[in-house]
Amino acid sequence: MKKAKKYTGLQKRKAIAGYLFISPFIIGFLLFLFKPLFESLYMSFCEVTLGAGVVDMKWVGIKNYYDAFRIDPDYLVNLTDVLPQMILYSIGIIVFSFFVSLLLNQDFKARGLVRAVFFLPVIMSSGVILGLEENNSLMAQIADTVEAAAANVSITAVLEEVLETAGVGTRAYNWVFEIIDNIYDIATASGIQIIIFISGLQSISSSMYEAAYIEGCTKWESLWKITFPMVSSIFLVNWIYTVVDFSMRSDNDVMSKIDKVMVTELRYGPASAMAWCYFLIITLFIAITSFLLSKAVYYNDEK
Amino acid sequence: MTKSKTVEIKKYGTYWERNRQSGGYLLRHDVGEVFIKFVRFVLLFGMCFLILQPILNKISVSFMEQQDLYNPIVVSIPLHFTGENYKLAAEIMSYKEALKNSIIISLTIAIIQTAMCTIVGYGFSRFKFPLKNFWFGCVLALIIVPPQAFSSSLVLHFSNYDILGIFKALKGGPINLRGSVVPYYLMSLTCMGLKNGLYIYLVRQFFRNIPVDLEEAAYIDGCGMFKTFTKIMVPQSKPIVTSCFLFSLVWQWTDGFYSKLFIGGKKLVSTSLASIADALGVYIARQNGAANAQTGVSTQYTNCILSTGTLLIVLPIVVVYLIAQKAFVESISSTGIKM
Numbered sequence: 349m350k351k352a353k354k355y356t357g358l359q360k361r362k363a364i365a366g367y368l369f370i371s372p373f374i375i376g377f378l379l380f381l382f383k384p385l386f387e388s389l390y391m392s393f394c395e396v397t398l399g400a401g402v403v404d405m406k407w408v409g410i411k412n413y414y415d416a417f418r419i420d421p422d423y424l425v426n427l428t429d430v431l432p433q434m435i436l437y438s439i440g441i442i443v444f445s446f447f448v449s450l451l452l453n454q455d456f457k458a459r460g461l462v463r464a465v466f467f468l469p470v471i472m473s474s475g476v477i478l479g480l481e482e483n484n485s486l487m488a489q490i491a492d493t494v495e496a497a498a499a500n501v502s503i504t505a506v507l508e509e510v511l512e513t514a515g516v517g518t519r520a521y522n523w524v525f526e527i528i529d530n531i532y533d534i535a536t537a538s539g540i541q542i543i544i545f546i547s548g549l550q551s552i553s554s555s556m557y558e559a560a561y562i563e564g565c566t567k568w569e570s571l572w573k574i575t576f577p578m579v580s581s582i583f584l585v586n587w588i589y590t591v592v593d594f595s596m597r598s599d600n601d602v603m604s605k606i607d608k609v610m611v612t613e614l615r616y617g618p619a620s621a622m623a624w625c626y627f628l629i630i631t632l633f634i635a636i637t638s639f640l641l642s643k644a645v646y647y648n649d650e651k
Numbered sequence: 652m653t654k655s656k657t658v659e660i661k662k663y664g665t666y667w668e669r670n671r672q673s674g675g676y677l678l679r680h681d682v683g684e685v686f687i688k689f690v691r692f693v694l695l696f697g698m699c700f701l702i703l704q705p706i707l708n709k710i711s712v713s714f715m716e717q718q719d720l721y722n723p724i725v726v727s728i729p730l731h732f733t734g735e736n737y738k739l740a741a742e743i744m745s746y747k748e749a750l751k752n753s754i755i756i757s758l759t760i761a762i763i764q765t766a767m768c769t770i771v772g773y774g775f776s777r778f779k780f781p782l783k784n785f786w787f788g789c790v791l792a793l794i795i796v797p798p799q800a801f802s803s804s805l806v807l808h809f810s811n812y813d814i815l816g817i818f819k820a821l822k823g824g825p826i827n828l829r830g831s832v833v834p835y836y837l838m839s840l841t842c843m844g845l846k847n848g849l850y851i852y853l854v855r856q857f858f859r860n861i862p863v864d865l866e867e868a869a870y871i872d873g874c875g876m877f878k879t880f881t882k883i884m885v886p887q888s889k890p891i892v893t894s895c896f897l898f899s900l901v902w903q904w905t906d907g908f909y910s911k912l913f914i915g916g917k918k919l920v921s922t923s924l925a926s927i928a929d930a931l932g933v934y935i936a937r938q939n940g941a942a943n944a945q946t947g948v949s950t951q952y953t954n955c956i957l958s959t960g961t962l963l964i965v966l967p968i969v970v971v972y973l974i975a976q977k978a979f980v981e982s983i984s985s986t987g988i989k990m
Binding site (some may be wrong): 464 | 659688691694695698699703704705708709714720723726727769770771773774775777778779780781783786789790792793794795796797809817825837838840841842843849851852853856857858860861876877880887890893894897898901902904905906907908921922925934941950951955957958962963965968969972973976979
């Protein structure tokens with residue numbers, strides 16, 4: 349058996365300070381998140397009937413979970429559709445945002461303006477605006493008109509056709525083309541990631557690059573030997589955020605299914621069960637991928 | 652300018668001479684530089700256009716008169732130019748009042764959230780204490796679980812709010828906090844606001860990348876832990892604090908979820924934009940009088956006013972971003988740790 353770690357002297361003082369620093373979070377978690385979270389978990393094992401102002405819960409065991417997978421016709425299909433899409437898009441978003449943030453971190457004219465442009469999607473896809481945009485038929489109509497005017501000059505369509513007739517590795521480049529065709533979605537979804545990357549890039553001390561330059565390091569080398577390790581910790585955050593953001597979007601199939609069951613059909617028990625299954629799968633996915641990623645992450649505080 | 656150039660030529664020879672002396676390196680270097688600049692320009696221009704295009708459409712629509720909207724020939728440039736849409740949208744949204752409320756609430760919430768999350772994130776990054784991994788798991792749970800999942804139970808929670816029976820002892824019953832801003836400020840103070848888990852994680856990752864040497868030096872010189880944090884670590888974390896602040900401001904600004912839950916009574920830009928379509932119908936009906944109450948508002952016109960309202964809501968945030976983004980540039984000099 350392992351002996352329990354004892355904290356003494358400075359270590360003890362640091363441990364206390366650490367608890368003081370995170371105490372707001374602990375208080376908040378216990379006060380606000382803990383109870384609702386477990387109520388919802390409990391609900392997923394119950395049959396919930398809403399009476400006049402009274403919520404009646406009857407314990408039914410794992411029936412809701414069983415129903416979600418074996419009886420509901422859509423849930424499993426939605427789930428298997430969403431997961432590969434999530435992986436594909438998340439990788440696309442991460443690569444795109446890292447590339448763009450490298451570009452935006454360079455020195456050029458009107459940089460502030462360009463950065464502001466890349467920040468716009470963050471605003472346009474947040475909160476109430478997102479929902480309103482989806483229903484805006486006038487804008488969709490104008491976008492269609494503009495798109496139709498440029499429909500015959502698509503380079504990717506030509507490339508796709510050429511590659512398709514060649515018939516090599518169809519599946520692999522179909523994925524790539526799916527990303528390219530949806531570049532607008534990717535660009536609008538990567539605003540946050542770009543800013544996070546930029547703030548990470550900004551924190552790299554310029555003396556590192558200077559030293560590397562003096563030693564004869566090319567820019568390409570310093571990208572992989574300095575920039576990449578130094579922002580690797582930021583990659584981890586961005587990866588987790590991207591996966592969560594994609595999987596929790598309201599236009600996602602699984603989320604809209606859960607929403608439908610909860611709001612339209614008023615079946616709270618099955619909805620909670622579906623939601624919890626979905627969270628668990630996402631959490632598992634995040635845990636595995638972030639464990640693999642964290643092996644490659646370099647932290648400056650380790651000696 | 653020309654004088655210094657002639658001096659330069661005298662000293663080092665003309666460009667081509669210098670190029671020959673360097674064995675063609677100078678020309679290759681310069682051509683490469685121009686090429687990179689060109690590629691960068693094309694890429695950035697294309698991507699900017701991609702992002703801006705829907706917004707440009709909105710801008711052009713917002714200046715159109717109603718008849719232009721039905722005209723299939725008019726796409727981007729308005730035939731009958733007008734600023735009436737802005738006036739109407741501002742009036743329907745009661746823009747001035749909503750803007751004032753939104754600025755006060757968003758700014759205070761964003762500042763509180765950023766400050767608290769920076770403190771908590773620092774605690775997670777630097778100190779070793781028992782159960783650390785468990786609490787960090789809770790932070791991840793906060794990131795992953797969407798607020799919708801526990802909203803209904805949160806409403807119930809705040810309708811009969813009581814901490815450990817304190818209020819029951821004092822007032823003889825739980826108090827109703829719903830519809831007031833107090834719970835929301837409480838939640839922000841304890842890092843439970845919108846996407847606060849992300850900020851904590853972000854700050855933690857950021858601080859883990861800053862060498863501990865400076866802090867150790869401060870400790871040895873007798874600086875306390877909190878003072879070290881505020882005097883030494885916070886000034887270094889300007890980029891990350893700025894981005895947290897921006898995110899928090901934007902999400903708060905456009906948030907309809909928590910606003911409806913807690914701040915329902917007050918007019919905010921987000922909630923008034925969400926209900927702009929209905930408000931327009933009511934407004935037009937009132938203008939036309941009871942006789943014409945049946946005639947509704949066309950979808951096109953509603954969407955036009957909606958786009959105008961969206962622009963009105965987005966504009967202040969863009970201004971804030973343009974001011975705040977200087978912190979991204981300035982921070983280069985402030986993170987001057989020599990390795």
